[in-house]
Amino acid sequence: MTLNCYNIIDGTAIDYMHCVLLGITKLLLSLWFSSEHSRDQFYIGRSASRVDKRLEEIQPPSCITRKPRSISKHMKYFKASEFKSFLLYYSLPLLSGILPQQYWDHHALLVIAIYNLLQHSVSPHQLDLCQTLLTKHCYQFSRLYSERYMTANVHLLLHLPDNVRQLGPLWAYSCFSFEGQNGILKNLVHGTQQVDKQIISTYSYIRSLLLAAANFSDRTCEQHFEAFKQLYFKHNMPEQRCKVLENVYLLGKPTRTNVTETELLALSTYGLNQTCKYLRIIFHGFQIQSFQWKINVQKRNNSAVAYRPDRGGLEYGLVQGFFVVEEGSSPKVYVTLTKLLKHDSVQLQMQSHPHWQIPHITACVPPTSSSLTIAIPLEHILSPCVYISFSDVQCVYLAIIVNLLEKD
Known part of the structure; x- marks a missing residue:
């Protein structure tokens, strides 16, 4: 060279x-x-x-x-x-x-x-x-x-x-992002002839839409552009989303019927008396939802999170709901959780190298109806987790998502 x-x-x-x-x-x-x-x-x-x-x-x-x-x-x-x-x-x-x-x-x-x-x-x-x-x-x-x-x-x-x-x-610098861009380019092609011209034409159309959208503050224009993204990029945009904090969006409509007494008791530790909660949010590009959310619950678990309280080490829980409180000029979001206790006798550990820990996977006691409900500010949540439960094992495992940047 x-x-x-x-x-x-x-x-x-x-x-x-x-x-x-x-x-x-x-x-x-x-x-x-x-x-x-x-x-x-x-x-x-x-x-x-x-x-x-x-x-x-x-x-x-x-x-x-x-x-x-x-x-x-x-x-x-x-x-x-x-x-x-x-x-x-x-x-x-x-x-x-x-x-x-x-x-x-x-x-x-x-x-x-x-x-x-x-x-x-x-x-x-x-x-x-x-x-x-x-x-x-x-x-x-x-x-x-x-x-x-x-x-x-x-x-x-x-x-x-x-x-x-x-x-x-x-x-x-992994190839995941490049493979993802190949998928986007593929969605710009809608026929078998003159593929290169199709990509150039559609890309030019997208650029012109972006420039036109910058000149409008009308909500209708934004909705049309989101519909366009769904058509060409197959984005599954939520029907209703509301930005409350940087990189945090509330999804859907609030509910008053699913607020439990244990949640109200947990919120009272912050002097709150909220009866209106949301079941889903977008958190740094990841969807976190209450385990009370019934859609797709047999296939996915978006309720497991890792959080760090004001004092103490890393903890784990299952989300019950999100509560928005107006505090001064900006809203504050609180989360109610079913707290998961770390298992005393079961942890993943290398027998040949016990001094090296497996820090991102923790064994916890399975939740029950008597598990403790707590409330924390949303900013205490560190990451979504993979909730792993096997029928032949007497514990559940929580694995912290490695980063909030790389997508599959």
Whole structure:
């Protein structure tokens, strides 16, 4: 390279979508479940039906676009986003007690490292930890799975921390955004002839609409533009949304019939006596909804959140409702939650490396009718969570969404 300002080593990004998800995660699943490895210690294909049953019981939030599918029937059709959800959120709870412990511990090294490298920001301490975890993962890979599977993707894991140190978190330059833009371009084509002209023509039309919309403050103009986006980009815009705070929108109409006495008692700790609540909001681009919201509840769970109270560490809960209070010049939103207690005797932990914690997945006691209801300000919520519950396990798992920026 003749560019003095460009270093081909430090300036070239490793795409984790192809390296980690479509490369290593897919390889591991093939090793674990393919019958050609039936004599190996890591083979768990005989437990495939149990794994599939657990997968079917998971109700991911709407921000995870694809629901879990059967590994035995559909793995060869998995998209990169499905491997991502499996790696970061499902795999450790799912395979606990099924994958032999030394292989589960080895896989946990990869999960913790990739989760850290995908966060909104990554500290120097986290980078050093990830380097240690990935080095140990790669060192043990040949011993556990044989040198035959020491692929280039496995080697590239060693360079990911330096990649993040030079260029930023893995989500900042992954191929997910480019694949998403390809989907948008595809929606601009409505025929088989002269595809290039169709894209140019539709794009020019969109630009002219944007310029025209900037000259109008009329609400009708905005509604027409939203309808246009639905037509061309298949956006599912809510019927009614109201902005209350930056990056926070209330959805639908408020209700007075579903406010419980325990919610009123919880709100009274803030001196509030609200009887009008909302069941859904958009929070930094993610939908959070009350578990009382009945639409699509059999397939999705958008009520699980992680929050941090004024004093204390990270806590978890299931949203009951949202209450808007006018305080001075700006409104304030309070959330009522069913508090989830952390399980005393069940937590995911590596037996071979007990000093390394799995920070983003926590085992909690399943909620009951007697669970405590609390109220917190909306700003205490940190992130939506994946709520994982298996019929053969006496706890539930809460996995924190890795960041609020990268979409599937």
